[in-house]
Amino acid sequence: MSHGFSIGVVGGGAAAVCLIDALARARGGPGSITVFEPSPHLWRGRAYQVDTETLKVNAAPDDMSVRAGDPGHFERWLETRDRVVGVQEGIDSRSGVRFAPRAVYGEYLEQSAYTALADLRRQGWQVNLIGESVEAASRTADGVKLRSGRGNVRSFGYVVLCVGGDGPKDVYGLAAAPGFVADPYPVLGALQEIGDQDHITVVGSGLTAVDIVLSLAVRGHRGRIALVSRRGLLPGVRQQPVPFTPRHFTRERMRSLARRGRELSLCELGAIMRAEFRDAGADLDAVVSGILRADREDPVDRLRCELAEVDSPRMGLRILRHAVPEAGPDVWPLLRARDRARILRAHHRTVMSLCCPMPPDSAAGLLELFAAGQLANHSGLRSITPSPGGGFDVVAAPGTGFTTDRVISAVNAAGSRIPAAARPLVSSLTRGRAASRHPYGGLHLARATSRLTVDGRPDPRLYGLGDIGAGTLFFTWGIPSLVDRSTDIVAAILGHAEGLTAARPADVLVAT
Incomplete structure (x- = not known):
């Protein structure tokens, strides 16, 4: 049986969930969809793994829905889950807003993905989940060939790159140093070896750093904690919501x-x-x-x-x-x-x-630690080096220096925005002139469709979703942005496929 056109999705995180849900709602096709994801965290990505419930999403439920045009989708899912488990989690005591645990949001992503895939199957789509990485891609006359890490080659009519973001940067080259934590997620594993009295230095002062500090506090950590960064800027605090509809900046x-x-x-x-x-x-x-x-x-x-x-x-x-x-x-x-x-x-x-503000209860928790003298925030970070006697020497400005037992990286992803695991794939596309790097990070995309572009020419067969569009787009990672871009991509793919169907007789149509 022919399954019409085929879509290959490289990456199985939150971006892929938004894309699949948009495809299921569009009622196009039928065709076939294949998702490549080698990690054990299918649909959850790095951010929403099973982890401590201390880690909360930093937005209200109506900003976390994966369904276009339905901001209440996640909230209704939470209400159903509340009735099953008998517990309502994540209500902020200061704003009354619900900030669900990230692990719970990961459950939502999983269920949303499998529900959408089941819906696609009922519509006649063929669905394949491949637990392999994609190492290379090449453009063909009527589609794209993908080569997996195991050497398998598959051809698709359309390919969407949902490769996610990179992990924290190891700015000071500490990867081989004992006591250095390069990636704090999942927090339960990353903090396991830390002693209750250890002096901890967190590199960075953003939302990831807040996660680490609050997780340490919940574990009963009693040692000093230092946030060190160049600017020392802390995330803002989310306010109590008030209804507002823009009239001009729309x-x-x-x-x-x-x-x-x-x-x-x-x-x-x-x-x-x-x-x-x-x-x-x-x-x-x-x-x-x-x-x-x-x-x-x-x-x-x-x-x-x-x-x-x-x-x-x-x-x-x-x-x-x-x-x-x-x-x-x-x-x-x-x-x-x-x-x-x-x-x-x-x-x-x-x-x-x-x-990207933090929940008010998170801000209050930080302030308690600052007031108690357990937490300090240092700007003007200059260097961190392993100490000959163990631990690390930290130098910040003006003239601030101290030693610390352990260093945890919470630095933003590398400026290229291309995760290390996806670089061979991206390199194969740029070598083949099927993609071009943006000077501000990521790949060049067509804004209206998220099609990959080279010299300003969009390719109707290749698309980028998420951080891979950094530079062309400013907000690439928030769920509302992913939902919006997913709708554009699905419309572009279905429109192109329908155009091809109308242009040639049905008896010569074959799956690409």
Whole structure:
């Protein structure tokens, strides 16, 4: 039996789940879909493995739904699970928002994937799950050939790269040093050998660093903990939600500008955002001033002030935290190249801190540790070197130096955004002129379809989803972004396949 066109999906994490759900809802085909994922964490990826329940997702349920157009999908799933297990987990005591344990969200991803695959089978699709990596790809006349790590070669009409993100960077070359933890996930395993009195240094001060510190505290760790980084900037604090619907800074408006071939200056962008703030009765200048002060304020004082604003009626930060992730992916390609470079160089970390805040209870936990003197935050990190007598020597500015027993890396992924395991695959595509690297990381994509592009020409057979689109896109990893891009990719694949079907007689159609 012919299964029409075929889709190969490289990677089986959260991005693949969003893609498969979008495909099942589209009611196209039937065809065949094959997912390649060598890790034992199928559908969960690195972030949502089985782990301690201390680790929470950093967004409310309506921002974590994998189903396009249905923000309540995850929340309904949680309510069903609550009735089964008899426990409601993750309610933040300060905001009333539910931040589910990441392991629980991993369950949701698993069930959503298998439900969508079952739906595809009922629609006549052939489904294959292959526990192998993909080492190389080559473009053919009517599709793409993939070669797995075991040497198996399979051909597909369409291929979607969902390779995920890289692990933390080993900035100081400590991989071989005893006491260094290169990857903190899963936390249960990474922290197992740490003594209760060990002095711990966490490299980084973002959300991963917060995970590590709070996990240590829950384990009853009594030794000192130091966060060390270049800037010392801590994540923001998520506020109590207030209903808000943008009128100016919207996805639809940005897509309309893109269709007209418009380029957007930072001044024009500021004017659009100013209109949004004006209509909401909010003060844009006050918010911008607060953002620009981030590097001049004490990070712990700033954290304390943000926690105090959890239930504030002021809308300024709420507008930015809603509008930027929502419409930001559509704004980014419209900006001038020099403006994109300026934002990445000077403001990337600040934007991430603003738009990826932590739950209020997490902030309160950090502040308790700071107040007790157990936790310290050091900026101006210069070096970390193994000490001849064991442990590590840490040097930060101004003139701050200390020794530590263990070092845990919580540094963001490598700037290339291509995970180490996927580099041979990406290299084969670039060598074959089927893909091109973006100077800001990832691969060049067509914004509207997420098709891989070379010299501005999009390939209807090859697509990228997730961090592999970094550079072309600004937000590549959040679930709303993955859902949005998945819908675009499915529409592009089905539209192309339907065009081919209409262009040639059915009796000569063969599965690619």
